[in-house]
Amino acid sequence: MQSMKYLAHYPADLQEQVRALVDAGRLGSVLAERYPNTHEINNNAALYTYVMARKRADMASSPPLTKVRYCDKISTLSNALGTHTYATRVQGAKLKTKHELRVASIFKQAPPEFLEMIVVHELAHLRGREHDKAFYRLCCHMLPDYHQIEFDMRLWLTWLDLGSPR
Known part of the structure; x- marks a missing residue:
C-alpha cells in the first residue's frame, strides 16, 4: 500500500478515493486538468x-518583510513547505524585528x-504564529x-512522491 503521508489527517474514505485515482493512474491527469497553467516566478x-x-x-x-526567497533546504519531508522566521534584536532602547x-x-x-x-x-504568519481558527x-x-x-x-505532492515527473 502506497504512503499517503500528505493526506494522513484526512478521513479514510477520502484517502481511499485518492488511492483509487493513483491505482487507476489518473491522479496526474486529474490535477493537470484542474491546474493546467504554470507560472514564471522562478527566481528570488x-x-x-x-x-x-x-x-x-x-x-x-x-x-x-526583509527577505523573501526560494529555499532548497526546506524539505517537504519535515512538514514544511514554506517558513516565516523572525529575529528580534535590541537596538538601543528599542526592539527591532x-x-x-x-x-x-x-x-x-x-x-x-x-x-x-x-x-x-x-503571510498570514505575520499576524498569527499559531494555526488556529483566526x-x-x-x-x-x-x-x-x-x-x-x-x-x-497535497494531492500534487503525493503524485510527485509516487515518482511522477514534475
Missing part, C-alpha cells in the same frame, strides 16, 4: 516582487495556485478557495 527577485505585491494588497499594515519568508524550491515548478496558497499561508480565517479571506487548493496541493 520575481518571488520577492510577487510576495510584496500580495502583501500590499492584503496586509499593508503588517510588519515589513526582522521577518523573513522562505518558500520550498519545489514550488518553482508548481501550478501558480499552489505557490499563491503557500505565500498566503506564510489564522485560517485570514488565509480564507486572502484566498477564498484556500482549503481546496491546500488539499489539491
Whole structure:
C-alpha cells in the first residue's frame, strides 16, 4: 500500500478515493486538468516582487518583510513547505524585528495556485504564529478557495512522491 503521508489527517474514505485515482493512474491527469497553467516566478527577485505585491494588497499594515526567497533546504519531508522566521534584536532602547519568508524550491515548478496558497499561508504568519481558527480565517479571506487548493496541493505532492515527473 502506497504512503499517503500528505493526506494522513484526512478521513479514510477520502484517502481511499485518492488511492483509487493513483491505482487507476489518473491522479496526474486529474490535477493537470484542474491546474493546467504554470507560472514564471522562478527566481528570488520575481518571488520577492510577487510576495510584496500580495502583501500590499492584503496586509499593508503588517510588519515589513526583509527577505523573501526560494529555499532548497526546506524539505517537504519535515512538514514544511514554506517558513516565516523572525529575529528580534535590541537596538538601543528599542526592539527591532526582522521577518523573513522562505518558500520550498519545489514550488518553482508548481501550478501558480499552489505557490499563491503557500505565500498566503506564510503571510498570514505575520499576524498569527499559531494555526488556529483566526489564522485560517485570514488565509480564507486572502484566498477564498484556500482549503481546496491546500488539499489539491497535497494531492500534487503525493503524485510527485509516487515518482511522477514534475
